[in-house]
Amino acid sequence: MTGTALWCFKHEVLTRNKGRDMGLRVSGAPPFHQHATGIALTGSALELSGTEYYSIPLDRITQLYIGFDEYYTKNLVHNFGLGGQPLRIATSSGQVMYFFIDYHFFGNANKSWFNQIKAQIV
Numbered sequence: 403m404t405g406t407a408l409w410c411f412k413h414e415v416l417t418r419n420k421g422r423d424m425g426l427r428v429s430g431a432p433p434f435h436q437h438a439t440g441i442a443l444t445g446s447a448l449e450l451s452g453t454e455y456y457s458i459p460l461d462r463i464t465q466l467y468i469g470f471d472e473y474y475t476k477n478l479v480h481n482f483g484l485g486g487q488p489l490r491i492a493t494s495s496g497q498v499m500y501f502f503i504d505y506h507f508f509g510n511a512n513k514s515w516f517n518q519i520k521a522q523i524v
Contacts, residue, residue: 408435412498
């Protein structure tokens with residue numbers, strides 16, 4: 403399974419320029435992200451590639467969740483969250499990442515990716 407991903411780490415959400423949040427809420431801008439890469443789900447990992455490369459071994463995923471939380475809030479997506487909810491992945495090393503996979507103005511493929519990843523880690 404392959405696609406494109408807009409994503410960021412939790413620490414990037416916490417250290418963002420909050421003065422720009424209003425523009426995310428009311429414009430046609432994509433949701434807050436710091437990285438735009440290709441994404442592939444293999445039998446053993448979630449691989450992010452483009453100008454940078456990350457591999458998240460599936461056996462290191464400790465949490466898989468679709469929705470907002472106290473860090474990545476509705477304010478970071480256009481129309482106060484109507485533009486879709488992030489896919490949050492937490493790992494055993496404490497890393498938390500937020501994804502919008504195959505994002506377009508009216509939605510994303512996060513639910514499909516959630517189901518595919520879940521099927522492989524259960």
